[in-house]
Amino acid sequence: MANLNLTLKVWRQLNADDHGRIETYEAKNIPNEASFLEMLDIVNERILVDGGEPIHFDHDCREGICGMCSLTINGIPHGKDKGVTVCQLHMRSFKDGDTIWIEPFRSRVFPILRDLMVDRTAFDRIIEAGGYIDIRTGAAQDANNLPVEKDKAEAAFEAAACIGCAACVAACKNSSAMLFVSAKAAHLNYLPQGAPEKQKRTLAMVRQMDAEGFGNCTNQYECEAVCPKEISADNIAKLNRDYVISSAKEAVG
Amino acid sequence: MSALSCCNNSAPFRFWNSSIGKKIIVALTGIILVGYLAGHLVGNLLIFQGEHAFNEYAHFLQTMLHGYGVWIARIVLLGTLVLHVVATIQLTLANRIARNIQYQCPDTVTATVSSRMMIWSGSTILAFIVFHILHYTVRVSPTLAELGENNPHAMVITGFSNVLVSLFYIVAISLLCSHLSHGVGSIFQTLGLRSHKTALAIDLLSRAYALAIWLGFISIPVAIMVFGFGK
Numbered sequence: 001m002a003n004l005n006l007t008l009k010v011w012r013q014l015n016a017d018d019h020g021r022i023e024t025y026e027a028k029n030i031p032n033e034a035s036f037l038e039m040l041d042i043v044n045e046r047i048l049v050d051g052g053e054p055i056h057f058d059h060d061c062r063e064g065i066c067g068m069c070s071l072t073i074n075g076i077p078h079g080k081d082k083g084v085t086v087c088q089l090h091m092r093s094f095k096d097g098d099t100i101w102i103e104p105f106r107s108r109v110f111p112i113l114r115d116l117m118v119d120r121t122a123f124d125r126i127i128e129a130g131g132y133i134d135i136r137t138g139a140a141q142d143a144n145n146l147p148v149e150k151d152k153a154e155a156a157f158e159a160a161a162c163i164g165c166a167a168c169v170a171a172c173k174n175s176s177a178m179l180f181v182s183a184k185a186a187h188l189n190y191l192p193q194g195a196p197e198k199q200k201r202t203l204a205m206v207r208q209m210d211a212e213g214f215g216n217c218t219n220q221y222e223c224e225a226v227c228p229k230e231i232s233a234d235n236i237a238k239l240n241r242d243y244v245i246s247s248a249k250e251a252v253g
Numbered sequence: 254m255s256a257l258s259c260c261n262n263s264a265p266f267r268f269w270n271s272s273i274g275k276k277i278i279v280a281l282t283g284i285i286l287v288g289y290l291a292g293h294l295v296g297n298l299l300i301f302q303g304e305h306a307f308n309e310y311a312h313f314l315q316t317m318l319h320g321y322g323v324w325i326a327r328i329v330l331l332g333t334l335v336l337h338v339v340a341t342i343q344l345t346l347a348n349r350i351a352r353n354i355q356y357q358c359p360d361t362v363t364a365t366v367s368s369r370m371m372i373w374s375g376s377t378i379l380a381f382i383v384f385h386i387l388h389y390t391v392r393v394s395p396t397l398a399e400l401g402e403n404n405p406h407a408m409v410i411t412g413f414s415n416v417l418v419s420l421f422y423i424v425a426i427s428l429l430c431s432h433l434s435h436g437v438g439s440i441f442q443t444l445g446l447r448s449h450k451t452a453l454a455i456d457l458l459s460r461a462y463a464l465a466i467w468l469g470f471i472s473i474p475v476a477i478m479v480f481g482f483g484k
């Protein structure tokens with residue numbers, strides 16, 4: 001297949017205080033087999049040769065497990081291909097002559113550091129609030145000594161697949177973090193090691209989520225649709241349930 | 254510690270001020286309103302049973318529990334509606350603030366149009382409710398007031414003979430249908446009663462309920478305006 005000639009519309013912004021703007025780049029002669037990030041690398045090299053400032057974007061493992069890459073492509077976080085991160089998205093998904101809009105993950109809670117890089121430490125603070133188990137639960141072999149119901153083990157495992165990339169927040173019309181928080185809470189709340197602290201954890205994580213200023217869930221399921229790990233919105237239903245029960249238990253002491 | 258800061262920490266206050274808590278209130282008030290609509294519709298459809306049945310029903314509403322019944326219903330419904338509206342306006346404002354900068358090239362994967370205009374369908378419903386109460390409950394029009402005293406059936410027929418009234422009614426009911434098509438299903442998710450196994454059934458139930466409400470309520474002005482029912 002012939003190489004691609006594309007037009008990129010890229011969000012450029014110097015720092016959190018800068019207003020930011022869309023700038024247009026021609027991406028000529030891009031190989032089909034390049035990943036999306038490799039395409040940006042090629043464009044950046046050319047910008048460097050021309051003496052310009054390369055486009056800044058987050059990336060790390062480039063194999064879909066670290067959760068660093070965070071681009072909204074044509075309005076969809078990680079692009080329109082299902083169940084992949086941007087680094088797993090390939091240029092063969094695009095056609096010659098396409099115009100591609102590349103924007104950062106948008107949320108008031110994630111200030112833009114530069115261009116397409118956003119500060120997602122709000123997620124770390126939510127984990128610090130309750131996304132852990134207080135005691136030592138042993139090494140790997142100890143896990144096998146505790147019987148766990150198959151359904152619960154699977155649900156916990158699926159929730160644990162969340163890589164914390166924040167595509168859910170970026171896709172949500174309200175910048176809600178419910179899918180992330182619910183996955184992180186469910187992952188521990190389902191398991192016998194995490195269950196004893198379920199009430200404390202649920203309340204603390206939801207309160208931190210609220211304090212950060214994320215929006216509210218309106219049950220539109222955009223988060224689930226874009227999640228590169230296909231985390232289920234069933235976790236959100238569970239978080240709602242657990243939050244009501246935990247609040248009631250807290251109120252009666 | 255001031256009196257206010259002690260209330261700030263009270264359990265109901267905390268619940269109301271949390272995102273999930275407020276959404277639970279929206280869902281619970283939603284259930285009451287959805288249930289009320291079904292009852293209201295069944296009552297209204299008695300109009301097709303004839304003048305006697307409808308007026309009998311109106312009389313029953315006015316006199317049940319020695320006349321207290323209708324006031325209990327009004328107060329409960331008003332309180333429910335106020336909670337629903339205040340909570341949803343606060344949630345919507347918070348949502349706008351959270352996404353302070355919009356995408357230049359926005360796209361939507363699965364969110365329905367209805368789900369994205371809840372605040373607009375809701376606001377139209379609110380405007381309609383105010384009008385509807387002035388129209389048929391308070392009866393600001395002297396003609397309708399006189400009819401309403403003696404013959405509620407005739408009041409409804411006369412009321413809907415006005416084209417503008419009927420058109421506004423149809424528009425408002427259509428937006429109510431849209432509100433319900435997302436809202437009814439949403440109740441299940443908000444209360445934690447939905448999963449991928451039940452998602453399809455809940456979605457169908459939600460749309461079917463919305464359609465039934467739409468057809469039922471629309472049938473009355475359409476019968477009167479288009480088919481000359483009752484004239």
Ligand code: HEM
Nearest residue numbers: 218280283286287341371372375376379436437439440443
């Ligand atoms: C007969 C009247 C009404 C009925 C039956 C009704 C029903 C519902 C239901 C069932 C929901 C979904 C609850 C959930 O998310 O779990 C909902 C949501 C909503 N309602 Fe209403 N509603 C009515 C009137 C109104 C009015 C007057 C407003 C005006 C502001 C309004 C605004 C909203 C909004 C904005 C939402 C979305 C809230 C969210 O998802 O965060 N509704 N409604």
